[in-house]
Amino acid sequence: MAVSGTKTPVAGPQGDPNSLQASIKDAAMAAFLAGVLGFFFIGIRTDIAPGGLDLKMRWGAWIISILIVFAGRLLLNLFVYKTRRPVTRNLSIGLSGSESRLAQAGKVLKWGLFAFALILPFFFTTFFPGRDRQFIDLAILIMTYIMLGWGLNIVVGLAGLLDLGYVAFYAVGAYSFALLAQYLDFGFWLALPLAGLLAATWGVILGFPVLRLRGDYLAIVTLAFGEIIRVVLLNWYEFTKGPDGISGIPKPTFFGLELKRGEGGFADFFGIAYDPIQRFIFLYYIIFILALITNFVTMRLRRLPIGRAWEALREDEIACRSLGINTRNTKLTAFAIGAMFGGFAGSFFATRQGFISPESFTFLESAIILAIVVLGGLGSQIGVVIAAVVMIGGIEMLRNLGFLQQVFGSGFDPVQYRMLIFGLAMVLIMVWKPRGLISTREPSAVLKEKKRIGADMVAQGEGH
């Protein structure tokens, strides 16, 4: 009837992808594309010059970039893309075993990590006395992101609601404390619960009208909400000091003791020598405990009806409604609890920095927190830890690549490349493991034998 019925010998649909010729051809194509893409950016640079813009040609850099792409693609073709199947599939097949092993080792890993986190400041002071401050500071930063990740994990990972404006609650928490301290002279410990409460209230205020929205609409409204909060903080100068930010935010006290030098301070009270590191260690333990509380509450909630309802909501909202679950309230609870932990983390951030401004609460922060949750594996607590260590630790490590200047010359500033590499890492990890690092799910109730649930079974929600 239709297409010609001539018989051709049985042959594969394409040529042999391994042949050198094909690889070179492909690499040449890639290089050509790189040339096209790079022409206006690497090959040309516009700079402000007197009387307008000046155009500078950089043929060398352009050609080098083309050659790098050619060589890179050729090597990839020859050594990585060994089969016709995409590289991602290869990787995930090759590593699927490692994930199950990782999952099995999860329990050991969890306690190991916990123990390490517990002694971490002393580990640093003992083994890296010269750089302990820097390392503990980094640990505090990572721990903050872990806590934020765990908080967002309730919303995105468990309840399956895509929230692109999580940073708003972080900001609410931070500004609540800063403003309470500034106007009402509240201390950290008094302000902390209030900040959490305020953030949760904002979560409900935002959630109440918009939770009817389907996934992507919810995403954009939460993003918009995050931006609104930031813009208001930026422009309500009389109240928030706008772009100038709020400084002089009080430090937390240890049961009324300030961690300061001299009379009445922590060191003085315990009769030990004052060392500025004590404050860092103290801050570290505050965020550590806050994060642990977040984790504990989340884990507990998961085993409670409300947590199961979250997960059920993620799996199938309509079925939930048919079982008598008030989905709006359930979503609101997830939003509020997630926001509350964001608020806690925010006040901690304020007290740690001593200074906050709207600059710290851009969409990029939301994106990073979301990336941590997704890269770690939705709903996985340990995944968030790993992702936070890798991503946040990773970018901060890039600050320390001064030695590269010796390689590339003094004009080379590795810090510039930090976010570029961060972005690339996000793409690569996601392509490599679309479900995140730990994607299996642990059942919340067990009759006889606990079986982990494969990622392919678990829904992501926000699509119903």
Next chain:
Amino acid sequence: MKTATKVKTTGDATPNWDADPVLSVEHLTMRFGGLVAVGDLCFNVGRGDITALIGPNGAGKTTVFNCVTGFYKPTEGRIVMRHGPGRQDDAVEAVTASGLKWQSTNAGGVFLLERMPDHEISHKAKVARTFQNIRLFGGMTVLENLLVAQHNPLMVASGFSLGGILGLPSYKRAQQEAIDKAVYWLERTHLVERADDPAADLPYGDQRRLEIARAMCIGPQLLCLDEPAAGLNPRESAELNQLLKYIRDEHNVSVLLIEHDMGVVMEISDHVVVLDYGVKIADGAADAVKSDPKVIAAYLGVDDEAEIDVPEIRKDVAKVAAESDGATAAGSKKASARKAPAKARKPAARKTKAAAPAADTAFAQPLMATGAKAPAKRGTAKASARSQEKTSAKAPEKARAPKTAKAKTGTTGPAKTAAAGGAAKSAAAATPAKAKPATRKPAAKPAPAEASEIKIANSGDYPGKQPHGTRKPRAGGGNNLTRIKGIGPANEKKLNTLGTWHFDQIAAWKKAEIEWVGAYLSFPGRIEREEWVKQAKVLARGGETAFSKRVDKGDVPTSVPGRRGAQPKKTTAKGGKA
């Protein structure tokens, strides 16, 4: 058997579903834009009954379900759920007038479902449901699925999570009870071995059962099942029947189900409600419904050549029916003829259904309307399917026509009007449709008895030219016109009354005649479309068409196989059927 006894006891008195309804759907109308999915529907679901809601695709069954369970808000109407015995009419009216959503009474409670959001319908009114395309929490274990169903009591037990976070023992107890309840239903549904597996991992049949178990875990008084047997094999279907009976008998839960599988419906239902185009066309005990001509017409089809719900064809059938009415029996006779086979058939059907090996044929049967191979299958077939077959094989139209007449006139309207926006019109449409054949009756009937040239009274009303006809077939009898694709026994008879007996007569039709016959038979255009004339030319030459070959082999159930000569008069069809 419960079904049988129930039907008997309620035979004369008010049936259970009217005396003690757990759910009343009253004047339910659901419009989507201009489309009326359900129009002014009323029915009751009896307490402790299994009630089946059946009807062709697009009849509005799932819409009714969604209204009952709160997923859609009905455009109009009232849906009353009652806890506790009796009609509680006073309480219902009181709640309706009060504007409340529900009210507990000493007899139980009255719930106006159309006022309640979906989750309250499940939580307060205790109506559980399943879904046509299974909606399990695929990434959660079987046990977790059942625990989610007990969300509301567990929420209370966990002190709305606060007690739970603190790890109070009262919550632990409640959780253990919930697990025990889950295990109970897992045992009933043979899923206890799979309790810790993710629900998405279960085979299809298990998923269907799990969905029922999950629905039962909310402790419902009414269980709504949307096509629970879809995609099940006969053995699983049989198990499902057992499960549903168990739920009804041991847990006193009323069941409302939508089902396509007539085997399931007829075996377990106490009460059947039939919908067609959003309108109820039958309502009664399973036995009565399955032999109801309206149901047969709407659901199982009228005639091989009829394209379903093309209105003109319905009219066509209605007309023949009316003619036959005049020609033969009186109304009372019809009625008894209709009932008799239903009764006679029933025991046989039950017996064979119980025997497992025959089950697969029974399963397949309702969908088959085949001739030659089927004696054994006939025995196990559901009555309605069979009645159609029998008539086609033995008694072309007489027996069936009176029944279909009503059904068709009754539902002529909805096919078009439902889409047009007025299901209510269907009732109105019925009347003129009925009236028409009555006026035509005297015209058509005397024709054969008179002149050799057939006179049709209002022949001039139709465009084109009436074809030449003879009073009697030529020597050797008329041709088997059903060998032409598009002509079934009904049309053959009508053509005969026009004096058309032979292929060559049809082959000789010109455009004008085709137009006239098309108009007369109320399906303009179909003769051309089905190329009757072309087929007739071939057959008149003694040739064969692909279709005629199949007719001769007996593969076309509603054509008459093997008969090439005269067509015997089969006025005794009814007797034969009874």
Next chain:
Amino acid sequence: MEYFVQQLINGLTLGSIYGLIAIGYTMVYGIIGMINFAHGDVFMIGAFIALAMFLILTTVLGFTFLPVVLLIVLIVSMLFTSAWGWTVERLAYRPLRGSFRLAPLITAIGMSIVLQNFVQITQGARVKPLPPQIQGGITLMEGSTENGTILVQLSYMQIIIILTTVVLMAGFTLLISRTPLGRAQRACEQDRKMASLLGINVDRTISLTFVMGAALAAVAGLMFVLLYGVIDFYIGFLAGVKAFTAAVLGGIGSLPGAMLGGLLIGLIEVFWSGYFSVEYKDVAAFSILAIVLIFLPSGLLGQPEVEKV
């Protein structure tokens, strides 16, 4: 009154630019159901290419006849930006086809970060000014207030922008509704697997969608350069968020919706700035989005989603 008309014109101009970018979001969302967060940055890339090409033509090659220059710039930036759009899809989204929904969202955010930083590194973080190239316009109205006279000006630039947008919109609408390519796109949108079963090369169709979206973003980029005369590596983010908001407001997946949403967002911003406060124009735009979505959960022209039970 005069002030109002002037603001209306300004709003329509800004709205046209948003609309052009929004189409890219809406088409990509329609076909693969993902929010292409990098699209705003593709717009930024387009603006940079347009700027560089403009400079090449005017300062290096010495072309002076503006219409020809602009035409060449338009074509070149559409072509090169398309290449970027194609590459982004190929690298970051195609490997995740059929994967779960959040994965491409994260890679999109990643790509957005990459593009921004790539441009920042290669072109520097400082703003690039371009003196106004098209000047003059038509004075529509003249009115006087106590502060002096107000002229309602429809500049040539604005005319060009609005006309180009109208022409492109009409062309694209025809392309989508009438041609086999458009039909294939809509088929992929509704059921990708089925489309491939009917012989549609789904990957190529999706790539083409990205290319088309990027080409339109390039047009918007050129307009932006000409209209505002200042670009930097960060313009993509805010314009992207606004355009995405526009797409959602109009009903994501709907082409006319994207245009309508773009115009609305443009008007809201301009009027809010004009009558209330410039600082809170974004708040106004986002708030209106939230309000519209609460009452029309699928946006203004979106397909209302019938809940399938």
Next chain:
Amino acid sequence: MSTRTDTLLSVRGVETYYGKIVALRGVDLDVHRGEIVTMIGANGAGKSTLMMTICGQPQARNGQIIYDGQDITLMPTHEIVSRGIAQSPEGRRIFPRMTVLENLQMGAALVDPSLFDEDLAKVFKLFPRLKERINQRGGTLSGGEQQMLAIARALMSRPKLLLLDEPSLGLAPLIVKQIFDAIRALNEEEGLTVFLVEQNAFHALKLAHRGYVMVNGNITMSGTGAELLKREEVRAAYLEGGRH
């Protein structure tokens, strides 16, 4: 029926996986030109997976699929179907927001546009109902009409091999009959080769020249339709199919 017996499609040892789950465990079957071949089996036995594997979605991990003398195992779907295979897949997959006409145009995406009107007339003759609905959106059709449209759409590509996945699923008995009649007519009148998968074994085997029984991703039996219908094991397999 056609007397030619040369093989149009042959499936050899095909294994298909969904993630780590095996769906097909080495399937062998042949479809000859001009035949109606049916495959029966319970839900989840792998029938639909086989249909989709033939079209390359998902691709077979092992084994070979030869169509018309060409190995199509690893071809992308659009290239496979461009060789003359059309499928009316499980769940019909009508484009819901396109009109009936547009759906049919999509079906003819690979065919010379000048043949469109002719083909359109042909499918309308087969399914007159669709003609009445020509400007209605696919999503608003009833289940039976959608099934007709799915088959009609498949026919618009002028296939040599028509794959039908459960054409009777969820349809009222009367419509099932119409659809099966249409399939038979296509085969008898146009010599179209049809491979259909059915759960409704009885009906399908009556229609088919030959049949296969699939249980748990394996072919357990084959024979002519009539033979299979008679065999006790078919009933057993049919009764006990599925993944258990």
